[in-house]
Amino acid sequence: MNTISALIADDEPLLRERLRSHLAALWPALTVIGDARNGAEALELFELHQPDIVFLDIRMPGLDGIATARALARRAQLVFVTAYDQYALQAFEQGAVDYLVKPVDPARLADTVQRLQGRLATRLADGGALDAMLDQLASRLGQRAAAPAWLHWIRASVGNSVRLIPVEQVRYLRAEEKYTLVAWEEGEALIRTSIKELMQQLDPNRFVQTHRAVIVNLAHVGAVTRGMNETAQLHLRGSDETLPVSRSYLQHFRQM
Incomplete structure (x- = not known):
């Protein structure tokens, strides 16, 4: 049986640690290959390890989560992590990827884990649906820019x-x-x-x-x-x- 691996990209260290801890409890067989502080680091680690799943903070300094997702070119299952629930609820209706709202709720993460396990059985999401979702999400974030998520x-x-x-x-x-x-x-x-x-x-x-x-x-x-x-x-x-x-x-x- 192949090992399933994941990468976590978020600019807040405590949130990365908590997500890693929750995943270890909910999905012991999952291997988290590393943490990234921004999109550039995420892409570098992805090319090195080729994980099956990437957890992406939407708001990161430099290359944000949306741009990073485009650069990954549908080579992994994506889960966006966002502090902005109003964006997630509307932009993710197409179901191309999953999302988590900060602070991450273990019950919600458990549902996400189940969906990921099902999607991995059929591999990657439809490319057209993913591109449309990213366009919609980028548009919504552009229309209503949120306060930057500064380092805590x-x-x-x-x-x-x-x-x-x-x-x-x-x-x-x-x-x-x-x-x-x-x-x-x-x-x-x-x-x-x-x-x-x-x-x-x-x-x-x-x-x-x-x-x-x-x-x-x-x-x-x-x-x-x-x-x-x-x-x-x-x-x-x-x-x-x-x-x-x-x-x-x-x-x-x-x-x-």
């Missing part, structure tokens, strides 16, 4: 364990060679996500870039000291640490 958690290795760090606890992020240092209320950790990628995923009302290698959480800024040549130093609350503000990013702090 950062997954980082700390010693022998993996921590899910709430972004509100992050004080700053700093590029260090091939890694990014995450400094948060309980300590420090290294991740492989670049400063550029993180800036695209973080809420710009809460996080700003101060330097090509530094992002700061504004809630942790206590004071700003102006320097020479249109530069500055940020003083963090409850700490002696300072962070540089280069000329290119000083506009974020002119009113402070």
